Amino acid sequence: MNETDRVHNLISFLDSGYGYIDWWNAGFDEVVIGAILTQQTRWENVTSALRRLSEADLNTLESICTAEPEMIEACIRCTGFYRIKTARLRRLAGFIINELGSTIREIPTDELREALLTINGVGEETADSILCYGLFRETFVIDAYTRKVCRCAGITLPDRELRRLFLELLDHDNNRLRSCHGQIIEYAKEYCASKKCSTCNIQALNG
């Protein structure tokens, strides 16, 4: 059994267990902001920060650009790295509004991905989250959960090849790509809470 078969089996396994998941179907601005906030932090802290930003009317890219940094820092402190994340939010929001503007919908995915990656504070996962969940583009998010579940399934491919394989096996379909990543997170939260993965039965997929 090769790596392609393992990924295929993993996809089938998750699909049969969870079905289609409409994962992180939020507005564009919230996805962009959340993509930065979720860096090295639990999602529960992100939702808390997003709620505070909303209550302070700082939940849009426009307001992020014009607000005092201290106001943003106060809202997102619970996500950790709040000073660095505030700087990243301001850079990213400014880039999207001033450099991309309304033409962002017309920029090809690969070109837009490269553009996002040039921004300080935007790495592969953040860029792919924005593209996949904020703009419904054909890309797949490789994050800590994805790596963990794949490792359990005996898949040892590097991120770049893993992303290409998921893209191919999910037919470059945005709905399937979003759903699959959601399934991975649901599974990981259910069975991989501890490091040992004692209740994880993914390795059985290998036959």
Next chain:
DNA sequence: CTCCAGGAGTGTA
């Protein structure tokens, strides 16, 4: 108390 969470940038070899 310790450990780590849906990262990314920088410096070092």
Next chain:
DNA sequence: TACACTCATGGA
């Protein structure tokens, strides 16, 4: 290319 280090709060 491959690590080690930094950023920082909060929950288990």
